[in-house]
Amino acid sequence: MNAAARKTTGLFSALFDYPKYALMVLLSAFVLYFIAYPLVQILLQSVFVNGKFSLALHQEVFSRADNFAAVKNSLIVAGASTVFATLFGTIIAFIVVRTDIPFKPAVKFLFLLPFAIPPLFAAMGWVQLIGPVGYVTRSVQNLFSISSVPWNIYSQEGIIFVMAVTMYPFVFLIVSGALQRMDSSLEEVARISGSSNFQIMRHITLPLVKTAILAGAVLAFIAAIDNFGVPAVLGMRIRYYVLTTMIYESLSIPNIPLATAMSMLLVVLAFVAIYAMRVVEGEAKQYAVIGGKSIRPSVMRLGPARPFVILFIAVTLFFFVILPILSLFLTSFIKYFGAPIAWENFSFDNYERVLRMRNTVRAIANSLLLAPMAATILIVVASLISYLNVKAKIWGASKLDTLGMVPYALPGSVIGVAALLAWMRPPIGPSLYGTIWILLAAYLMRYMAFGLRSTRATLQQIHDSLEESAMTHGASRLRTIKDITFPLLKPGIISGWILIFLPAFRELTVSILIWSSGSETIGVLTFLMQDAGQPQRAAVLASLVMPIILILYTVTELMGGSKSK
Amino acid sequence: MERVIVSDLLKRFGDFTAVDQICFSIRHNEFFSLLGPSGCGKSTTLRCIAGLEDPDGGLIEIGGRRVFDADTNIPPNKRLLGMVFQNYAIWPHMTVYENISYPLRIAKKDSSEIQKTVTRVMETLGIGTLGHRKPHELSGGQQQRVALGRSLAMEPNLLLLDEPLSNLDAKLREEMRVELKTIQERTGTPILYVTHDQLEAMALSDRIAIMKDGKILQCADPLTIYNNPVDRFVFNFIGQSSSVDCEIIEEAAQSVRIAVDGQVIEIPRPPQVPAKKEASLAVRPEDIELLPYQDAQDVTLTGQIRIFLFLGNLIEYRVQLGDSLIQVHSDKSSPYKVGDKVRVHFKKTMLWER
Numbered sequence: 066m067n068a069a070a071r072k073t074t075g076l077f078s079a080l081f082d083y084p085k086y087a088l089m090v091l092l093s094a095f096v097l098y099f100i101a102y103p104l105v106q107i108l109l110q111s112v113f114v115n116g117k118f119s120l121a122l123h124q125e126v127f128s129r130a131d132n133f134a135a136v137k138n139s140l141i142v143a144g145a146s147t148v149f150a151t152l153f154g155t156i157i158a159f160i161v162v163r164t165d166i167p168f169k170p171a172v173k174f175l176f177l178l179p180f181a182i183p184p185l186f187a188a189m190g191w192v193q194l195i196g197p198v199g200y201v202t203r204s205v206q207n208l209f210s211i212s213s214v215p216w217n218i219y220s221q222e223g224i225i226f227v228m229a230v231t232m233y234p235f236v237f238l239i240v241s242g243a244l245q246r247m248d249s250s251l252e253e254v255a256r257i258s259g260s261s262n263f264q265i266m267r268h269i270t271l272p273l274v275k276t277a278i279l280a281g282a283v284l285a286f287i288a289a290i291d292n293f294g295v296p297a298v299l300g301m302r303i304r305y306y307v308l309t310t311m312i313y314e315s316l317s318i319p320n321i322p323l324a325t326a327m328s329m330l331l332v333v334l335a336f337v338a339i340y341a342m343r344v345v346e347g348e349a350k351q352y353a354v355i356g357g358k359s360i361r362p363s364v365m366r367l368g369p370a371r372p373f374v375i376l377f378i379a380v381t382l383f384f385f386v387i388l389p390i391l392s393l394f395l396t397s398f399i400k401y402f403g404a405p406i407a408w409e410n411f412s413f414d415n416y417e418r419v420l421r422m423r424n425t426v427r428a429i430a431n432s433l434l435l436a437p438m439a440a441t442i443l444i445v446v447a448s449l450i451s452y453l454n455v456k457a458k459i460w461g462a463s464k465l466d467t468l469g470m471v472p473y474a475l476p477g478s479v480i481g482v483a484a485l486l487a488w489m490r491p492p493i494g495p496s497l498y499g500t501i502w503i504l505l506a507a508y509l510m511r512y513m514a515f516g517l518r519s520t521r522a523t524l525q526q527i528h529d530s531l532e533e534s535a536m537t538h539g540a541s542r543l544r545t546i547k548d549i550t551f552p553l554l555k556p557g558i559i560s561g562w563i564l565i566f567l568p569a570f571r572e573l574t575v576s577i578l579i580w581s582s583g584s585e586t587i588g589v590l591t592f593l594m595q596d597a598g599q600p601q602r603a604a605v606l607a608s609l610v611m612p613i614i615l616i617l618y619t620v621t622e623l624m625g626g627s628k629s630k
Numbered sequence: 631m632e633r634v635i636v637s638d639l640l641k642r643f644g645d646f647t648a649v650d651q652i653c654f655s656i657r658h659n660e661f662f663s664l665l666g667p668s669g670c671g672k673s674t675t676l677r678c679i680a681g682l683e684d685p686d687g688g689l690i691e692i693g694g695r696r697v698f699d700a701d702t703n704i705p706p707n708k709r710l711l712g713m714v715f716q717n718y719a720i721w722p723h724m725t726v727y728e729n730i731s732y733p734l735r736i737a738k739k740d741s742s743e744i745q746k747t748v749t750r751v752m753e754t755l756g757i758g759t760l761g762h763r764k765p766h767e768l769s770g771g772q773q774q775r776v777a778l779g780r781s782l783a784m785e786p787n788l789l790l791l792d793e794p795l796s797n798l799d800a801k802l803r804e805e806m807r808v809e810l811k812t813i814q815e816r817t818g819t820p821i822l823y824v825t826h827d828q829l830e831a832m833a834l835s836d837r838i839a840i841m842k843d844g845k846i847l848q849c850a851d852p853l854t855i856y857n858n859p860v861d862r863f864v865f866n867f868i869g870q871s872s873s874v875d876c877e878i879i880e881e882a883a884q885s886v887r888i889a890v891d892g893q894v895i896e897i898p899r900p901p902q903v904p905a906k907k908e909a910s911l912a913v914r915p916e917d918i919e920l921l922p923y924q925d926a927q928d929v930t931l932t933g934q935i936r937i938f939l940f941l942g943n944l945i946e947y948r949v950q951l952g953d954s955l956i957q958v959h960s961d962k963s964s965p966y967k968v969g970d971k972v973r974v975h976f977k978k979t980m981l982w983e984r
Contacts (some may be wrong), residue, residue, distance in 0.1 A: 530719035533682055536706045537713040537790075538780065539736035544707075548732075552723045 088378060090452055096465050099509045100472060103487035107479065109328045110322070112487055122326035132323075135311035137332060141295065142221065142307055143289035146228035150289075151282040153229065155234025157381070159266070161237075164243040164365050166375055173241070177222065177234050177384050181618035183571045184231045185294030185606045189595055190389030191219055191227050192298065193396045193604070198403050199394060211247040224299045224307075228289050230385050235288060236281030243277030244270070249363040250329050262365050276345055283342040287335050291476035293574040294588075298595055306614075308334075312486060316485070316578055325486065328479040335476055343349070390611065396604035397602040404629040427583065428590040429609075431501060433442045435586065436570040440562045447516030448558060456532065456550070466517055473514030480511050481578030501584040507575050512565045519564060523557025524550075557626065563621050571614060633693060633820045634679070634788055641674055642689035642844045648674040650844035651688065656820050657786070661811070663823040663831040666841035672824045675841075676790055680713055681706030681823065693787035707736075712781025712819075713790040716797065718773045726752075726776050727761040733784040733866070754813065771802050778810075782817060789814075791823045795830065807833055828868050832856065840864050849923045858901055862982040865912060872956040873912040875984060876882045878903070886981070891952030893931050897979050904983040912980040915946065915959040920966060921973040930973040938968050949974060 112118055127133050160166060161173055180185065196200045196218050205214055217223065250275070255265045293309040301310055308331050315323045365376055396402065397415055404410040419425050427521035450469065453462035472480060484507035497503035527550060535545040573588035581590045587610055594603035641649040647831055651672045656662045663674035665933055677683040679690055681697070681704065689699035692711070697704040712733075720729050730751060734744045752758045755775040765773060774794065781789055791810075814821050825831050831838050832852040833866040840863075848860040850979040859865035872896075879894065880887040881903060887896050890911060896962045921930060936955060937948035940962075947958040947966065951974060958974075 528717065528719065530715040530717055531705075531721060533680075534713060534715055534719040534780075535721075535732070535776075537680055537682070537709075537711055538733035538784065539707045540732075541705070541707055544736065549721055553721075 082561060084568060085457060085459070088449060089453065091454070092446060092465060093461065094448055095470055096450075097512075098493075100469055100505060100513060102492075103480075103483040104398060104471065106486045107325060107483040108588050111325045122322050123329070124324065125323065131306070132327070135306040135308050135327070136603050138221070138296075138300075138305065139290050139307040139309075139331075142224050142228065143286050146232060146284050146289050146603065147286040149225070149229035150233040150285045151236045151278060153381075154233040154281060154285075155240050155278055157233075157378070158237050158240035158244060160378060162241045163266075163270075163363070164367050164374060165371070165379060165574060166367075171442075172378060172382070172539055174619075175235055175382050177622075178615075180234050180238075180389070181546075181567065181614050182231075182611070183573060184228070184292050185298065185573050185588065185592055185595075186390050186393060186611070187231045187599065188227050188298040189603055190393045191223075191230075192595075193392040193402075193600065194388060196570075200395070200406070217545065219299055220234050221300075221305060224296050224305075227295050227299065228292065228295045230238055230389075232285040232288050233385075236278065237282040238324050239281035239284070240274055240277045240628045243274045247273060249333070251364055266365075273619060278346045280342055280439045283338050287338050287474075287476075290331065290334055291574065293577060294592065295550060297577075297592065299608065301596070306414060309476070312478045312482065313577060316482070321482075326481050328476075328482040331476045332479050332523070334476055338418075339474055360569055361515065380444075382541045385473060393604050393607050393611070396601055396606040400450050402601055415601050416609075419602050422602075424585060424590060425606065427588040428585040428606075429589050431504075431584060432570050435505055435508060436566050437499065439505060439512060440565040443509060443512055443516040444520070444558055445563070446560045447513065447520045448554065451517060451520035452546075452550070456529070466521065469517050471514075472510050473494070477511065477572075477574030478578060481575040484510065484575070484579050499581045504576055504584060504586065507579055508569050508572070511572075511575055512569055515565050515568075516561055517559055519561035520554070523554055523561075527553045558626050560621050563617055567614060567617055567621075632656070632691075633660075634735045634822070635691040636675075636679065636688070637690075638688040639675065639678060639685055639690065641678055641683060641685045642969075647729050647844050649678065649685070652839075652841075652844070654846060655847055656822060658775050658820060659813050659814075659818045659834045661823065661834055663825060663835040664841055665825055665828060665831040665867075667826060667840050669843075670841040671844040672826075672841050673792055676792055676822060676824045679788070680711055681709050687895055710784070710787045711790060712784065712786035712788070714774075714777045714781055714792070714794045716792075716793045718777040718797075720773055720776050720780075722765050725762050725764055726757065726768070729765070729776055730779045730783050732780065737784060740742045748779075751783050754816070755779050755809075770798055770858055771806065774798065774806060775809075778813070782813070782819065786816075786819060789819050789821045791821060793825050796825075796827070803830075810834060815958055816868045831875075832868065840867060859980070862910075862912070863982075865982070869914055870957060871914050872954070873910045873982075874951055874954045874956060876909055876911045876981075878907050878909050878981070888981075890931055895931055897912065897976055900980050903981055906983060908984045910982045910984045911976075911977070912982055913956065913976055915957045917976065917978040918949075919959045919975040919977060920947070920949070920958060920960055920964065921975055923971040923973060930975045933972055933974045935966050935968050935970045935972060938966075 077440055080292055083574065083589065089462075111122060112120065125132065127136075155174060161169060161176065166172065187608065193199055195216065199218075202214050206212065247270070252265050252269050255269050259269065270292045293313065296305070296310050297313070300306060308327055312324045312327050312331075315321075315327065319378075333561050395406070398411045398413070399406070400410045400412055400414060435589045446471075450462055450465050453459045455468050465528065475483075484503055485498070488503050490496055490504055497506060531553070535549045536542065540548060571588050572586065576589050577592060580586065585593070587606060591603050591606045591610075594600075632655040636655065637653050638651045639649050640647070640768075647694050652671075652675065653663075663785065664675060666668050666672050674683060678685045678698070679692070682701060682917060685698060687700075690697050692709055693962075696702055697709050721732075723757060724732070729914060731744050731748045734747060739747075749758070752761065755778060757772055757775050757779065760768065760772060760776075765776070766889075768776065777794070795806055798806060807830060810821075823831070832855075835852055837849065837851050838855055840847045842863060844896055848864050850858075855864060855868055859868065865871060874890055875940055876888045876890045878886060878888055883900070885896050885897055886899050886903060888909070888911065923932070931951060933949040933951040933956070939946040943963070944962055945960045945964050947960065947973065948955045949958050956974075962965075
């Protein structure tokens with residue numbers, strides 16, 4: 066900058082410079098306290114035992130058989146479910162984007178629905194369907210006059226199955242996005258040169274979307290090792306542990322150092338996965354064909370195969386998406402679990418009972434307090450950081466943005482443990498342990514990245530010239546923000562808010578590690594009920610919450626559609 | 631009276647000097663263009679004058695007021711300027727009326743006055759009926775006019791236009807050129823116009839400043855620049871031209887003898903004659919006359935027609951002269967065909983160092 070003494074005579078500089086830097090200080094304090102501090106804490110505590118640098122904790126993780134088993138199981142379960150999820154997700158992506166099936170928007174929406182539903186609910190629903198006394202189980206037993214079915218949902222395979230069915234939307238979303246944006250002229254040339262549909266798919270399309278498939282697979286993998294609800298419901302009762310459930314167990318002893326060490330392991334796994342994805346993306350840069358001039362992807366006519374494909378889509382949609390939800394509702398209404406499905410066995414009794422329980426009301430109230438609070442605080446902070454980063458282009462703000470994005474890559478269990486370590490004995494302020502506020506602090510850390518991403522994206526879409534032309538024509542910086550930037554930012558803020566509210570509202574993985582009596586959330590309570598052998602109460606809670614989730618999710622989809630998560 | 635004065639304007643981005651101490655001024659009611667290739671510094675200069683960039687040195691005066699120097703830096707919203715951006719920058723969440731009236735609302739003008747002004751501006755620009763439309767309902771040309779209207783509404787000291795026509799198709803661009811010129815004459819507002827399109831700059835401007843690498847090479851009216859370019863770059867940049875290698879044999883007061891492709895001819899002495907023997911003969915297509923091969927005169931060269939293009943109002947030939955192909959414009963009734971040998975007569979030429 067011009068070193069010459071420059072008296073800032075204009076309102077522009079004077080009014081903005083001062084608050085601009087004050088704002089930066091406040092925002093930095095926020096990010097450092099809620100994000101950097103817990104991360105540093107968990108990192109330090111995992112390698113410093115009794116004040117000395119040591120890897121003893123990590124050794125313990127690998128030396129004890131059950132700990133090591135947890136690591137192995139995490140990899141097996143995540144790996145296998147990712148394979149299936151990728152296969153399924155890719156196939157339906159092709160079918161939905163590239164063939165001439167009907168009702169595409171609806172089909173796409175429905176296939177993405179599992180995004181909105183907590184995997185815990187899905188696990189519950191599947192237990193109710195194909196568990197030992199599940200609806201499907203009993204029907205099959207009656208139908209074939211057998212006393213037991215050949216499958217058991219409480220098993221490693223059960224976990225893999227439910228995870229695959231919950232995680233495939235990651236792959237579906239990314240692959241269908243890539244297929245949509247692909248330059249159709251590449252395939253058209255192949256067609257002119259004589260290739261059949263299938264050959265084009267195999268030789269041209271598939272290789273070109275390879276990166277998208279891999280990217281989706283990595284996301285699914287990360288979500289799988291991160292997940293608590295599914296292995297908790299399906300694995301703990303047969304003492305089959307993965308890293309997330311092991312961390313939960315060790316915290317209930319409590320063996321915090323062990324939990325810390327295992328969290329770091331989770332982090333390493335997640336980072337390896339992300340790194341692998343970066344490498345793949347880098348190699349694929351040379352193929353940059355996505356984003357060509359051609360707008361619509363070429364649609365393949367299915368011909369005689371069409372009815373079969375439609376049937377396939379309908380069946381998979383029904384089985385994987387709709388049925389688990391239906392079974393949850395069913396279970397919530399039925400008088401007792403195991404009762405035959407007949408009109409007289411349905412009632413609202415369960416609902417009455419559950420809603421009258423004090424901890425239900427408390428849990429709902431807690432979630433309704435925490436989620437909007439987290440969303441509001443984060444959206445405000447994120448908007449400010451993003452504005453300073455994208456529009457005012459302050460160097461420090463981009464660093465804050467980067468820092469705020471870090472927890473996004475971390476598994477939820479890690480955030481839970483970090484929150485515990487950080488706010489049991491914080492440097493400033495009282496201990497948050499045992500209160501509801503530790504949950505809020507953890508949510509702030511967890512979802513900061515969501516807020517940053519949506520506000521950043523929206524601001525980037527508002528071309529600089531829109532603000533500049535206001536300033537040229539007489540408006541001060543503040544006036545410009547009020548008249549131009551903010552109205553254009555509003556839709557992004559609203560959808561960003563919902564995008565934080567939704568997951569925070571139904572959250573389980575983080576909350577289960579740091580809750581205490583009185584601060585249960587909906588996710589925590591639902592899990593506890595299911596775990597205590599009260600599937601119906603759990604189903605009631607899930608059924609109460611699901612309409613809210615689904616409505617909000619639909620609203621977000623209608624507003625902006627799902628950009629890649 | 632100078633409405634805008636720019637003196638020793640300097641702007642650096644790190645090690646790169648985008649604007650290298652340039653000086654120019656714009657008079658009242660003048661259409662002034664900054665013309666040059668990408669990266670020459672013309673947009674940066676414009677943005678410095680607008681106050682959207684902070685220069686590293688120099689001074690800027692607008693309407694008699696010092697808006698920038700070592701002690702002063704008046705923010706953009708206080709400089710009383712109007713600006714039309716390349717992408718129009720019309721606010722999508724406001725109607726046409728709200729867009730155009732915005733500067734007046736900021737200036738807290740009385741609402742009846744605002745309405746009178748905006749209506750008048752919209753009528754002038756032919757968009758009088760579009761008041762409550764939203765930008766996405768307008769065509770490119772209409773959006774362009776809204777952007778113009780917005781910048782004219784407050785009767786600015788200076789109107790800044792940053793390549794405003796580059797997003798329009800050819801026909802619309804021609805129409806808008808005429809309109810811009812008309813508006814400027816009617817309102818008397820001085821215009822600073824930035825473009826890389828030399829045809830546009832010549833058609834519209836009272837004066838042009840040709841920029842390259844942050845410096846102004848020549849600043850004059852279009853005719854002067856066209857006929858008396860200060861150097862080779864300006865000559866090549868403005869209008870069309872072709873060049874042929876030659877050797878200077880003899881210089882005289884009124885003429886020069888040169889050798890082209892083994893043939894010796896005499897040409898009128900151009901404004902500049904290079905010192906070295908090896909030179910480049912540069913000529914505009916309309917300054918070349920083609921004569922039938924049979925007319926043997928010693929002031930002409932021999933060439934062969936290689937390419938024939940019928941452009942409607944004239945014919946363009948590419949004529950082979952030695953190793954070069956030169957571009958020639960002839961009347962639309964010119965009789966030569968591809969393969970014909972012709973005599974080439976230069977009516978006006980330039981000589982540059984090779």
